[in-house]
Amino acid sequence: MPAPLEFKILTVLSSCTFEQLKQIHAFTITTSLSKSFPISSKFLRRSTEFGGMDYSEVVFFQMDHMFPSQILLWNSMIRGYAYNGPYEKCIQVFDEMSLRGLKPNNYTYPYVLESYCIIGNYKHGQRLHGQILKLGFEVSFSVANSLVDFYLRKESRCCGNVGDGSLEYENLSDAQKVFDGMVTKPVELWNRMISVFVNKGRIxxxxxxxxxxxxxxxxxxxVMVSCFARVGDLKTARDLFDRMPEKNIVSRTTMVGAYASSGDLAKARRYFEKMPERNVVSWNSMITCYVRYGKYKAALDMFLQMYSENVSFDAFTFVLVLSACSQLGDLEFGKWIHIFLMKDWFQLGATVGTALxxxxxKCGDxxxxxxxxxKMSQKDVFCWNVMIESLAVHGRSEDAITIFNMMGKRGVKPNEFTFSNALFACNHGGLVEEGRRIFHCMKKTFGVNPTLKHYGSLIDLLGRYGQLGEAYLVMREMPFKPDIAILGALLGGCRVSNDLKLANKVMQHVEELKSNEPGVYVLLSNMYASTGQWRDAASTRENMERKRISKNAGCSIVLEVNHGED
Structure with missing residues (x-):
């Protein structure tokens, strides 16, 4: 039984600060309490819990001379490196144990497997699995659970993420073999395995x-109700829902979303109204469905109902409602939401701010x-992109480019969509020099490879504003085969400059594409007609007929409105 002073130190170590830890260290050395293994082991473990390992290393090497064969000290260091890094040192300490003839135990392996996962050394992790099997530690729940986690993370790292953000698992056989062989399998582990199968699509x-x-x-x-709801199997989802011994708010919200996703908004609303309790996720689920199916007015009405029932909103609520306002062009409702947001303006996140x-x-302001x-304090690259595009659409091209130039000064790296919006602004404002500069800095300054769309924007800009030769040269030198959009843009430039010679060259590329796009043929025919070359104009139209290419004639619809009598 520990002495009173020793017991007191052991108690204090559990909650001491780092400065207090160093004072305890000095005290134990001067009083020879450092020779007590319970104090030393507890002290070393506590020293690893402050986010760094430098101090722990010094302490460990001092203790190693007193307790050279105590596995508990080595486990503390392995655990510390697994939590704090560097993770390679966790593996080095583990290897050093083997060289000294020390035998790992069930507390050692989970941290080493964790470190192998973090550094991506799955080959050595699998070798460690062989050692675990050889020594019989697979019967330990902590070790087996770590092995399951190791193989799941290995497969997710190898296969990456799928589009919806969930992990993709290509091969689950190793994880499943370990799981099947486990003696103890708590319900939480069953749930995790089921979730993995669901994410993989193995329903x-x-x-x-x-x-x-x-x-x-x-x-x-x-998990299962959500799984069948996600794949659209409402019958099975409903059957499982009805069989549930108890239902919570998550279960009911899942069914609301399931019916809404199938397009049955009426039934989704009925489920929603019958819920004994609702949280912000439930309300957001219903509003999401209305927005997704274009029921924007219903989405705003539901928001007003939330407001009347004093439901706390979250960021996603405001994004949904602002989206509905955008689609309806309801500026007044949007302004009301803005006033709502002013209460926490400085906490306004980039997502909500961008939606605003x-x-x-979209509403014209x-x-x-x-x-x-x-005024926004948080702005991500998507927010910058939206602002550049919005200014360009409203004819404020120079302001759009000013915002683009500000990005670099603020340390925000533009992406390919940023450049698309900036070139769009240049195109609409006739900013040829700016367009050239922006295009050429993509790869050189920011490491963004121009896509076919970027080349098309530059070619359209050059051709539209009198730089037709340069536009054609850009098309010839780009690493992509021109599509009909680029050829059409170039042909439009030919029309502006009335360059029939280059137009015919462009049409040769159109012929190679074997495109049935009527616009380019009509454009060429009109160019011939505008210069009085009627025979060539007629020949182009005949070529369209031979290829069975037709262009629907434009039409106007005049509505007779009865305003009624005064």
Whole structure:
């Protein structure tokens, strides 16, 4: 039994600060309490819990002389490196143990496997699995659980992320073999395996595992209901929902989303109204459905209902409502939302701020959109892109380029969409020199490879504003085969400059594409007609007929409106 002073030190170590830890260290050395293994082991472990390992290394090397064969000290260092890094040192300490003849235990392996995962050394991690099997530690829950985690993370790292943000698992056999061989499998681990199968799209395997579970919790049921709702199998989702021994707000919200995703908004609303309790996620789910199916007025009405029922909003709520305002062109409602947001203006996130900018721009008040942009404290690259595009659409091309130039000064790296918007602004404002500069700095300054769309914007800009020869040269030298959009832009430039010779060259590229786009043929025919070359104009039209290319004639619709009597 520890002495009173020793017991007191052990108690204090659990909650001491780093400065207090160093004082305890000095005290234990001067009183010879450092020779107590319980104090030394507890002290070393606590020293690794402050985010760094420099001090712990010094302490460990001092203790190594007193307790050279105590595995607990080595485990503390391995655990410390696994939490704080460098992770390579975790593996070095583990290797050093083997060289000294020290045998790892079930507390050692989980941290080493974690370090192998973090540094991506899966080959050595699999070798470690062989050692675990050889020594019989696979029966330990902590080790087996770490092995399952190791293989799941290995597969997710190898296969990357899928489009919706979930992890893609190509081969789950290793993880499943470890899982199947585990003696103890808590429900949380079953749930994780089922979730992985669901994310992989292996619905039938997930269902089999779900049915094999010795016990299920609310999470188990919710995962499966959500799974079948996501793939559109409403019958199975509803069957599982009805079978649930207990339902929570997540279960009910999932069913609301399932019916809404299938297009049955009426049934989704009925489920929503019957919910005994609703949170912001439930409301957002319903508003999302209205926005997705173009029921923007219903989305705004639901927001007003939230407001009347004193439901707390989150950022996603405001993004949805501002999107609905944008689609409706409802500037007044959007301004009301803006006033709402002013209460926490300095906490306004980039996502909500960007939605507010888009709302003002789409509703025609680009000046206010710019004011919001300037006042925002958090701006990501998407926010900058929206502001540049909004200014360009409203004819403020020079302001759009000013915003583009500000990005570099603020340390925000533009992406390919930024350049598309900046070139769009140059095109609409006739800013040829700026367009050239922006295009040429893409790769050279920012490391962004121009796409076919970027080349098309530059070619259109040059051709439209009298630089037809340069536009044609850019087309010839670009690393892509020109598409009909680029050829059409170049042909449009030929019309501006009345350059029939180059127009015929462009049409040769059109012929090579074997495109049935009627616009380019009509444009060439009109060019011939405008210069009095009627025979060539007629020949172009005949060529269209031979190729069975037709252009629908434009038409106007005049509505007779009965205003009624005064």
């Amino acid at each position: 039938s395997d997930a269902r089999v595992m779900f049915e094999d579970m010795p016990e299920r919790d609310i999470v188990s049921w919710n 900018i888009k709302m003002y721009a 680009v000046h206010m959109a710019l004011k919001v942009f300037i």
